[in-house]
Amino acid sequence: MTPGAGSWVVGVDSGGSGLRVALAEVTARGPGPAETAVSRTPVRTGEAGIDARHLLEQLLPMVHGLRGRGGAGGARPVAAVAVGAAGMATLGGQLRAELPGALEEALGIRGLALAADAVTAYAGALGQRPGAVVAAGTGMVAVGTDLTEWRRADGWGHLLGDCGGGAWLGRAGLEAALRAHDGRRGGSAALLAAAESVFGPPAGLPGQLYPRTDRPAVLASFAPEVARCAAEGDAVATGILAEAARRIADAAEAVCPRETGREVEIALTGGLLRIGDPLLVPLLAELTDRLPGARVVPPAGDPLSGALSIAAALATGSLQLPGDPAMLHLAGPGGAV
Amino acid sequence: MTPGAGSWVVGVDSGGSGLRVALAEVTARGPGPAETAVSRTPVRTGEAGIDARHLLEQLLPMVHGLRGRGGAGGARPVAAVAVGAAGMATLGGQLRAELPGALEEALGIRGLALAADAVTAYAGALGQRPGAVVAAGTGMVAVGTDLTEWRRADGWGHLLGDCGGGAWLGRAGLEAALRAHDGRRGGSAALLAAAESVFGPPAGLPGQLYPRTDRPAVLASFAPEVARCAAEGDAVATGILAEAARRIADAAEAVCPRETGREVEIALTGGLLRIGDPLLVPLLAELTDRLPGARVVPPAGDPLSGALSIAAALATGSLQLPGDPAMLHLAGPGGAV
Structure with a gap:
């Protein structure tokens, strides 16, 4: 026994x-x-x-x-x-x-x-198998191990990193919305319309965000809108999700063990994945491209x-x-x- | 009289x-x-x-x-x-x-x-002359007028915009420092060394930033280090300043009047300009490229x-x-x- x-x-x-x-x-x-x-x-x-x-x-x-x-x-x-x-x-x-x-x-x-x-x-x-796990919710962190030591990448919070996470995505989407509002390059009318439907007139947006103590969550609440705009063909939103995928892959790549003599596994976890294909498709493509020896598996x-x-x-x-x-x-x- | x-x-x-x-x-x-x-x-x-x-x-x-x-x-x-x-x-x-x-x-x-x-x-x-003024300190905003109406671009604060301003620059520099720390792509060893000299070991950085109420100012305090690293030849820092210049020019371009029948002027103001050539050289190049009819003048x-x-x-x-x-x-x- x-x-x-x-x-x-x-x-x-x-x-x-x-x-x-x-x-x-x-x-x-x-x-x-x-x-x-x-x-x-x-x-x-x-x-x-x-x-x-x-x-x-x-x-x-x-x-x-x-x-x-x-x-x-x-x-x-x-x-x-x-x-x-x-x-x-x-x-x-x-x-x-x-x-x-x-x-x-x-x-x-x-x-x-x-x-x-x-x-x-x-x-x-x-x-207890070697590999890497990405946890993407409001924040974003990747950890990996070869069973000898741990590696960790990002997870630095919404002002220093968490690149590609929910707050990052929502923030990028709102920035693109306000670019459209201002007439700056790189704006998206679709994201502006989405921001107005969620937060009301743009002039009121700072007042709805900055006084809050849960600013990262407020930003992350807009991430599904970025995904929806991308799914509906908006090029700016699609570009934001492609950039998020690259940044998440940067972290996975930094922690994923190499040359372990056995296949390593990568699992994607966290609530952000619920936004689905607009993020998952470019993310899986990035991971396959950068880590050909690793297999992406569903979290157990x-x-x-x-x-x-x-x-x-x-x-x-x-x-x-x-x-x-x-x-x-x-x-x-x-x-x- | x-x-x-x-x-x-x-x-x-x-x-x-x-x-x-x-x-x-x-x-x-x-x-x-x-x-x-x-x-x-x-x-x-x-x-x-x-x-x-x-x-x-x-x-x-x-x-x-x-x-x-x-x-x-x-x-x-x-x-x-x-x-x-x-x-x-x-x-x-x-x-x-x-x-x-x-x-x-x-x-x-x-x-x-x-x-x-x-x-x-x-x-x-x-x-009272027509033109555009960029105010770049911790934040960043551009306003312009043809003497008929005002236009304003950015100035949305450090989470929604202020693109290219001091907090934006410092944040981008610290992100690149932590990329180097984590072993992610796009990191800069020079910026990591600078961050360690200002804030101490990276693990303590979130604790020095997030509890503060003046987070934008803390981020902006690192902007001169980004400029210094760029002046010393660091490619990542140089890239961050080039991106800041593009984003500031985006705002200036959005507000600068066209076809007024007279030459318009652009003035750059604010404390961020004290970081000098690493920002000013790419910014003047962007402005000249995008707004050939405007003349950059020193603020009176x-x-x-x-x-x-x-x-x-x-x-x-x-x-x-x-x-x-x-x-x-x-x-x-x-x-x-």
């Missing part, structure tokens, strides 16, 4: 829309079917980074609730926990300091992984299932994804393992 | 760095030598736009102080006031409602102009002198710049004139 099989593991996905938690039994082939719980309250981020206490206040009752669902058998023992969080690399100091002790005390766990959300997205999409699962699979691999001593201080911090109850 | 000559006029320039006020006697050839006062307290902008009361609280004591400097002659009578303010078009509602009455009561003025800061920049640079004066010249033209009934609800709102004590 696989060591650790029969024990239970917890996966956690913490992000801007809240906290998702999954509990599953470990089998010889990884985590079994999961039970999940969701909190719509995003974990607070303060001056000291992600607030460990606020995370635990939500996480522990959710885990206890999931453990209790087993019925007659009583609370199921948890062997390992993996937490994926947005900003873990730069804002995870408090989690790294406090979670190992707190979770050992509360749950008796033997293994803990604190992962960047891009790493749980990777594990969800490709499991989501970041929450990725966290669960990392926890299961920890519990069974079979983790092949490489540890990394910023990307995948591994801690036992007594400290780093 | 010119009507209005011998009376006094006030020009006001209100912006993010404070309030500047000038008083001058009207002569047959426009305002005479000005006396000026400066407040470092920017006029507040609230939900209702630019705060008229806060402007008046600062402006009136400054005007009274300047009027009193005349000595034995007593307080000098003010015939007209022109106020140029950033955001006047969209945020100037309270000023348009309250300033005419308040300034008539306090100063007995007969004429008031409320102008977009781009219009006072225009009047300062080109006076700054926005404060522009406000003063508008006030003097109001006082003498010689205003040739066209009124416009958003760009140049003209009000007499009894209402719009």
Whole structure:
């Protein structure tokens, strides 16, 4: 029997829309079917980074609730926990300091992984195989590994990068709309009409954007309009999507392992892909052109299932994804393992 | 004698760095030598736009102080006031409602102009002649007039435009720095070194930018580094400046009058021009190429002198710049004139 099989593991996905938690039994082939719980309250981020206490206040009752669902058998023992969080690399100091002790005390766990959300997205999409994963939503980041080390490209936020992501696309579309409004070169009447239908008269657009605290999301809300205009034949919108595809491919190319001796896989994940062919067609063409040795595959699962699979691999001593201080911090109850 | 000559006029320039006020006697050839006062307290902008009361609280004591400097002659009578303010078009509602009455009561003025800061920049640079003025600082806007109507291009802020301005340039430079850091195509090792010398390790850059409320200024602070790298031969930085020049020229081209029957002038103004030849050389080449009938001239004066010249033209009934609800709102004590 696989060591650790029969024990239970917890996966956690913490992000801007809240906290998702999954509990599953470990089998010889990884985590079994999961039970999940969701909190719509995003974990607070303060001056000291992600607030460990606020995370635990939500996480522990959710885990206890999931453990209790087993019925007659009583609370199921948890062997390992993996937490994926947005900003873990730069804002995870408090989690790294406090979670190992707190979770050992509360749950008796033997293994803990604190992962960047891009790493749980990777594990969800490709499991423990070498390759690259693009996560494109409002932002855009690519991570890759040859199972020796992690590489990461972009993910710098809407003012420094996230090139080709939702906020980038929406911003480029609105800029082209305003070019048309002003009579500057490079404008698109179709994008201007779309902007007016979403935001009203252009003169009011700055006032609808700049005072908001969720400016990237406001920009990204226009990305589907850029895709629609491209699908309807607008040349400027088509050009913006082609540029987005090149920029996303730049990031995938920078992180995708070469010469591993085996075929590597690339998975595309994230909500931006829902805009469909206007982005996917040029993006697949770019990836095929630049990375002929890689195969684009559909993601096997989501970041929450990725966290669960990392926890299961920890519990069974079979983790092949490489540890990394910023990307995948591994801690036992007594400290780093 | 010119009507209005011998009376006094006030020009006001209100912006993010404070309030500047000038008083001058009207002569047959426009305002005479000005006396000026400066407040470092920017006029507040609230939900209702630019705060008229806060402007008046600062402006009136400054005007009274300047009027009193005349000595034995007593307080000098003010015939007209022109106020140029950033955001006047969209945020100037309270000023348009309250300033005419308040300034008539306090100063007995007969004429008031409320102008977009781009219009006072225009009047300062080109006076009342047809042409186009580019104002490039942290942001970027171009305005032009054939003396019948105003045209305006860009000036949409750092997320929607201001293409080629300081924040745009700095942002493009930092993006290229992070491309080099990530190993993406299009990166510049020279810009990465410059970014590290200004901001420290790249991992800390998002934390130094996103929490700030003056993000455009932080981005613009890197523009001189882009110019320096270009001057030292970095191809990526040179490409960024060439692109900035094209985008600024896009705006100038969109607003510059054609077929006026007389030569039009273009003036380049604003702090961004201090980065010098790396921007000016490609920009002048673009302008010459696109607008062969226009002549690039040095600006005659700054926005404060522009406000003063508008006030003097109001006082003498010689205003040739066209009124416009958003760009140049003209009000007499009894209402719009």
